[in-house]
Every structure is written in C-alpha cells, then in structure tokens.
Amino acid sequence: MVEEKKPRRPRRSYTDEFKAGAVRLVVEEGKTVSQVARDLDLTLSALRTWVDQARADAGKGKPGALTSAERQELTKLRKQVRELEMERTLLKKLGGLHREGERVKFEFIRAEQAHFSISLLCRLLQVSRSGFYAWRSRPPSPRHSADERLKVLIREAHEKGRRTYGSPRVHQALRNQGVHVSRKRVIRLMQVEQLVGRARRRYRCTTVSEPGLPVAANLLQRRFTADGPNQRWVGDTTELTTPGGKLYLAAVIDLYSRFVVGWALSAMNDRHLTLKALDMALRRRRPEEGLLHHSDQGCTYASEDYQRVLEQHGLLCSMSRRGNCYDNAAMESWFSTLKNELGESFESASDAKVKLFDYIEVFYNQQRMHSAIGYAAPAEFERAAA
Structure with missing residues (x-):
C-alpha cells in the first residue's frame, strides 16, 4: 500500500x-x-x-542602545573571549604533550573533543584535522589491540592479588598463564591503568626481653632457606591496633616454603600467645625431632614453659642476637608484608581475627606468589615438591 x-x-x-x-x-x-x-x-x-x-x-530609540552592527561586533568579541579562555584552560592541560608523537596527540584530542573544539585542539597541538580524522577512522594497530588485551589480564592479576601486587608479581602471573610479555611493557600498562603495588613499611622493634632468662645460641646464622619442609621454623610477635586497644599476633613460618604453619591472636603479649601459635604449628605439621626453631630473645620465647614444649618435641632452639633484627629477617619481612597488604588497624578484635584468617589461610598460604620460592604460593610450592 x-x-x-x-x-x-x-x-x-x-x-x-x-x-x-x-x-x-x-x-x-x-x-x-x-x-x-x-x-x-x-x-x-x-x-x-x-x-x-x-x-x-x-531598543533602537533608547539611550545607549546598540546598533545592529555593534551587536554583531559585541557577539564576535564575546566569542573571541570564550575561545581565549578555552585556549588558556587547554594549554594548562597540554603540559609536555607538544613533544609527543602524533598518535599520543590524537589520543588526547579524542579524549578531550567533548570539551573543546577539534579545530582548537589540532591548532594548539600543531596537527592537521584531516590527519586526526584519518587516524580516528583507521582500524587499531595490532600493537594497540594487544595492549588492550594485556590491560584486561593485568587488571585481573592485580585484582587476584588483592590489589597488592606490583609489576614483578603481575608479570609472573601473566607468565604463569602462558602470556609472554616483557616486564617493561607490564610497567607501562600498569602506569596507564594507574595500578600500583603496596610499598613496604619501615621496621619497628617490639621485642621485650627479660634479663636472667636463658638465651640460646644463634644456630640459624641467617640461613633463611631449607631443603625440605619442617626443617627450619622462625617465629615472632607483632603489634596490631583497634579502637579498644592493642592486639598481638604471634606467627610461626616454615622457611622451606614460607608457609605460615601456626599463628595466634591475643590482647596480651605473653607466653600463652606464643605457645598457642606453636601448638597450632605442631598439630598441623607434626615435625620430627631435630627441627630448628628460631626466634628473638623475647621473654615469651625464653620462658620456661615455651622451652619445655620445644624440648618435649625434640626441637632445637635458636635465638637472634640482642637487638639484631637481621638475624630474624624472614619473620620481620613477613610481618611487613602482612601490614602493607592487610593493614595493622582493625575495627575490633573479632574483625581482626576474621581478616587475619582470610589473609593468612586463604590468600597468603594458598594464593599469594612469593618471590623467595620462584613466585609460587607456599602451598603450591610444597605440593609441587612432594
């Protein structure tokens, strides 16, 4: 019809x-x-x-009324003022963009074309409008397409690392997926996506020693490696905070895989705290006699009760020299990692316990890549060696 x-x-x-x-x-x-x-x-x-x-x-007959030609001239002047203001605003945003190549300039023009005219952008950046339109209609280059795919994988790796991974671990995560790319390219794309890792905190000494308690020799001698699991353990305590007061975390780590074999949380930094962490480690791993247990000279580790448990299970006691944090650097490094990635302030004791369990047992032991063991997770490293 x-x-x-x-x-x-x-x-x-x-x-x-x-x-x-x-x-x-x-x-x-x-x-x-x-x-x-x-x-x-x-x-x-x-x-x-x-x-x-x-x-x-x-309005023509009124005093001070503008003629048609004057109104046109006024409109023209107002337009020029607006253009000058836009030009001044734009010049502040350009920075050192004049020294960049055409591709970078065209990217900037495309990002700003909703706020400024394309003619003004091209004029200030000294590129042609025809060149910009030709670039915009051109299909993306293989390199650009590959970068866009890599950005997605990099963001996924960063999120999987709970937004704590820097370029080394993100690069390793891509390699584990079979993606071959240089670390410099990963760094560049992370900068574009504004993805950063967590920086380490400065060391603070919190050891409380008590004169008169027996002190063991430093048998570890800063050998922070082991040929197999349950050969060398290191332990220490650190402070955490809540609005209601301080909390203390004691932990025991296996130097073979950096696996956290035992940990405990308490409002009191006493021997019961460190004994609880040691008890978890002993129940979890059931080590044979001869395991070397290293700690600082804190009164909780030098206490009679703690030494008795070590002796009952046939564990050799080793202690750092007084005031020397480097003798137990592996443990200090772990606490630094924990506080950087999880934090050291919590809403309450129960909040700290829930978040520590999730970080230690779910993330750190099972998922987080560790540089000391070839960027594998501690549990994964032990399974591969079994």
Missing part, C-alpha cells in the same frame, strides 16, 4: 498589523511562543523572528 504524500503547505505572507498583533500576545500578554504559534497556525521559527525583530526595534 502506497502512502499518500501530504500536500505541501503554501508559503504565506502576513501584514505588519497581523505580525504586530501576534507579537503583542507574546510580549505584552505573556503567552508562550509555542502557544501563540499554535493558536494562530504559525510556524515557531516565523513567530520567533517577528518577536526578536520587534524587541530589537524597540
């Missing part, structure tokens, strides 16, 4: 009196242009033109 075309509306003309009457309805009686146009069967554009002309004519 063919639709019939509506007959074209013939062009009409109106007398000056009719125009004045229509304008009076808008100007004096306060009706809207659309309402008057509808009532008089006029086009909106025609009625607006009459109203604008009437207002312009009314």
Whole structure:
C-alpha cells in the first residue's frame, strides 16, 4: 500500500498589523511562543523572528542602545573571549604533550573533543584535522589491540592479588598463564591503568626481653632457606591496633616454603600467645625431632614453659642476637608484608581475627606468589615438591 504524500503547505505572507498583533500576545500578554504559534497556525521559527525583530526595534530609540552592527561586533568579541579562555584552560592541560608523537596527540584530542573544539585542539597541538580524522577512522594497530588485551589480564592479576601486587608479581602471573610479555611493557600498562603495588613499611622493634632468662645460641646464622619442609621454623610477635586497644599476633613460618604453619591472636603479649601459635604449628605439621626453631630473645620465647614444649618435641632452639633484627629477617619481612597488604588497624578484635584468617589461610598460604620460592604460593610450592 502506497502512502499518500501530504500536500505541501503554501508559503504565506502576513501584514505588519497581523505580525504586530501576534507579537503583542507574546510580549505584552505573556503567552508562550509555542502557544501563540499554535493558536494562530504559525510556524515557531516565523513567530520567533517577528518577536526578536520587534524587541530589537524597540531598543533602537533608547539611550545607549546598540546598533545592529555593534551587536554583531559585541557577539564576535564575546566569542573571541570564550575561545581565549578555552585556549588558556587547554594549554594548562597540554603540559609536555607538544613533544609527543602524533598518535599520543590524537589520543588526547579524542579524549578531550567533548570539551573543546577539534579545530582548537589540532591548532594548539600543531596537527592537521584531516590527519586526526584519518587516524580516528583507521582500524587499531595490532600493537594497540594487544595492549588492550594485556590491560584486561593485568587488571585481573592485580585484582587476584588483592590489589597488592606490583609489576614483578603481575608479570609472573601473566607468565604463569602462558602470556609472554616483557616486564617493561607490564610497567607501562600498569602506569596507564594507574595500578600500583603496596610499598613496604619501615621496621619497628617490639621485642621485650627479660634479663636472667636463658638465651640460646644463634644456630640459624641467617640461613633463611631449607631443603625440605619442617626443617627450619622462625617465629615472632607483632603489634596490631583497634579502637579498644592493642592486639598481638604471634606467627610461626616454615622457611622451606614460607608457609605460615601456626599463628595466634591475643590482647596480651605473653607466653600463652606464643605457645598457642606453636601448638597450632605442631598439630598441623607434626615435625620430627631435630627441627630448628628460631626466634628473638623475647621473654615469651625464653620462658620456661615455651622451652619445655620445644624440648618435649625434640626441637632445637635458636635465638637472634640482642637487638639484631637481621638475624630474624624472614619473620620481620613477613610481618611487613602482612601490614602493607592487610593493614595493622582493625575495627575490633573479632574483625581482626576474621581478616587475619582470610589473609593468612586463604590468600597468603594458598594464593599469594612469593618471590623467595620462584613466585609460587607456599602451598603450591610444597605440593609441587612432594
């Protein structure tokens, strides 16, 4: 079925009196242009033109009224002022972009074209509009497409690392997926995506020793490696904070895989805390006699109760020299990692316990890549060696 075309509306003309009457309805009686146009069967554009002309004519006889040429000149000057203000704003954003290549400049133009005219952007960056339009219509290069795919994988690796991974671990995560890319490229794309790892904190000594307690020799001698699991353990305690006061975390780590074999949390930094962490480690691993247990000279580790448990299970006791944090650097490094990635302030003791369990047992032991064992997770490293 063919639709019939509506007959074209013939062009009409109106007398000056009719125009004045229509304008009076808008100007004096306060009706809207659309309402008057509808009532008089006029086009909106025609009625607006009459109203604008009437207002312009009314202002000609007033003192200080501008002529038509002056109004045009004023409009032109205002436009130039706006352009100068936009140009000044844009120059602040350009920075050292003038020294970049065309591709970088075109990327900037595309990002800013919603706020500034393309002509102004091209003029200030000294590139041609035709070149920009040609670049915009050109399909993305293979390198650019590969970068976009890599950005997705990098963001996934960073999120999987709980937003704590820097470029070394993100690079290793990509390699584990079979993605071969240079670390410099990973660094560049992480900078573009504004992804950063957590920086390490400065060391703070919290050891509390008690004169008169027996002190063991330093048998470990800073050998922070082992040929197999349950050969060398290191232990220590650190402080955490809550609005209600301090909390103390004791932990025991296996130097073979950096697996946290035991840990405990308490509001009191006493021998019961360290014994609880040691008890978890002993129940979990059931080590044979001869395991070397290293700690600092803190009173909780030098206590009679703690030494008795070590002796009962045939564990050799080793202690750092007084005030020397480097003798137990592996343990200090772990606490630094924990506080950087999880934090050291919690809402409450129960909040700290839940978050520590999730970080230690779920993330650190099972998922987090460790540089000392070839960027494998501790549990994964032990399974691979079994």
